[in-house]
Amino acid sequence: MSETITRRNFLKSIGLGSAMVALRLDGLSASSERTKPNIIFILADDLGYGDLGCYGQKKILTPNIDALAAEGMRFTNCYAGSTVCAPSRSVLMTGQHTGHTTVRGNTCKRGGIVQDKRRRVNLTDEDVTVAHVLRRAGYRTGLVGKWHLGGYDPTAGPLDRGFDEFYGWLTINLATELPHLYYPAKRYRNRVLYEVKGNQQGKRGYYHTDICTDEAIAFIKNNKAGPFFLDLSYVNPHSPYLAPSHGAYADKPWSKDQKTYAAMISYLDNCVGRLMQTLKGEGLEKDTIVFFASDNGPRSSGSTKQTAVVKFFDSNGPLRGYKRDMYEGGIRVPMIVRWPDKVPKNKTDDTLWYFADFLPTAAAGGSTYARKHRRYQSSSYTSRQKSENAGPVSLLGVFRARISASRSLAQLEGHSSQAGSGTKTL
Ligand SMILES: [Ca+2]
Numbered sequence: 001m002s003e004t005i006t007r008r009n010f011l012k013s014i015g016l017g018s019a020m021v022a023l024r025l026d027g028l029s030a031s032s033e034r035t036k037p038n039i040i041f042i043l044a045d046d047l048g049y050g051d052l053g054c055y056g057q058k059k060i061l062t063p064n065i066d067a068l069a070a071e072g073m074r075f076t077n078c079y080a081g082s083t084v085c086a087p088s089r090s091v092l093m094t095g096q097h098t099g100h101t102t103v104r105g106n107t108c109k110r111g112g113i114v115q116d117k118r119r120r121v122n123l124t125d126e127d128v129t130v131a132h133v134l135r136r137a138g139y140r141t142g143l144v145g146k147w148h149l150g151g152y153d154p155t156a157g158p159l160d161r162g163f164d165e166f167y168g169w170l171t172i173n174l175a176t177e178l179p180h181l182y183y184p185a186k187r188y189r190n191r192v193l194y195e196v197k198g199n200q201q202g203k204r205g206y207y208h209t210d211i212c213t214d215e216a217i218a219f220i221k222n223n224k225a226g227p228f229f230l231d232l233s234y235v236n237p238h239s240p241y242l243a244p245s246h247g248a249y250a251d252k253p254w255s256k257d258q259k260t261y262a263a264m265i266s267y268l269d270n271c272v273g274r275l276m277q278t279l280k281g282e283g284l285e286k287d288t289i290v291f292f293a294s295d296n297g298p299r300s301s302g303s304t305k306q307t308a309v310v311k312f313f314d315s316n317g318p319l320r321g322y323k324r325d326m327y328e329g330g331i332r333v334p335m336i337v338r339w340p341d342k343v344p345k346n347k348t349d350d351t352l353w354y355f356a357d358f359l360p361t362a363a364a365g366g367s368t369y370a371r372k373h374r375r376y377q378s379s380s381y382t383s384r385q386k387s388e389n390a391g392p393v394s395l396l397g398v399f400r401a402r403i404s405a406s407r408s409l410a411q412l413e414g415h416s417s418q419a420g421s422g423t424k425t426l
Helices: 007-013 064-070 085-094 128-134 207-221 254-283 305-310 355-363 366-376 381-386 396-424
Strands: 037-045 074-075 113-115 118-120 140-146 165-169 184-189 192-195 228-231 288-294 337-338 348-349
Touching: 037 254, 064 254, 064 288, 064 337, 085 355, 085 396, 113 348, 128 140, 128 228, 128 355, 140 207, 165 207, 207 228, 207 254, 254 288, 254 305, 348 396
Parallel strands: 037 228, 037 288, 074 348, 140 165, 140 228
Antiparallel strands: 074 337, 113 118, 165 184, 184 192, 288 337
């Protein structure tokens, strides 16, 4: 008989069930007033491994995300939770693989709620999310954008699953929501569904990516005393292809869909730039870990036009397959981590890890978590390296190892530079 992990057991096991919550992230100096860094996880939707300049993209401009990579670590072997949206996000939120996490597909065959001929399940009261863990550790937790883990259950939204604040949308209703995904008439602000200015009566005045960015910036400013956890879940470049303009691609000899797809990614990139400017402006840069990833590979199914677009841009890079395919192109995703002075700059790293490792990394409770629950968890980069089933673990050790290696290298280079300058004095 397998043991069931309850939320209470889980929190108890990682030391959060008691009043003495001592969780902290390593890496900050003892003299620092802030012992818990802010955490921002930026998630793109259906962005391919090859869609960013820093991952080899030649046609689409992504200078701001490339700058994140130049200022941090770019991982080449990071895997999403699954090949489609909902289960990938469920893995990210719960730290459990798709054999154990509750939401294992965008739709399901039993359980859950049926609506519009689709059956969906939701994260349950028993599920523990990274937001639960960080909130118990003193973090203000916010989700901006796409949730997709509520099924059709209105009582399973982000505010019911560990988040203090929510600005966005719940579950796709394909018939009514998808055509309006990028210019929504209504969005949630916490539990209130409000009318979005500029998008009433079919008008297209306020692009969804701008809405998300504005809400994210407001969340950062309102919570700058920290610590905060912001899950910023954009929908670019998920279909339907829709952008405010074709921008830098207007005069390219491309199809309309190709121009729009490129513009959607560059628009996302611009919003990431706005977000980073906010962090700098508020003096939060060094105290904030920024993750950037995609929830699965580039979309090719749906129409031959979509396939033509992602093939044109080589959106899966050197990998085989696309979204929904259990091949590398469906599940291996861009992953950048930026944390000044705590992860090295401009470092490409082939460490093997995946979305389930985010929870223990964020909580720095990985070792305890893995030890207690290894039988429930998949193998992780550590277990693959050590050939044992250790379960998801914190990546902080990888960050520390790489930064110390970089410092050693810098010291060596500095030493040889000094030696070099010394030999020049004739
Ligand atoms: Ca997706």
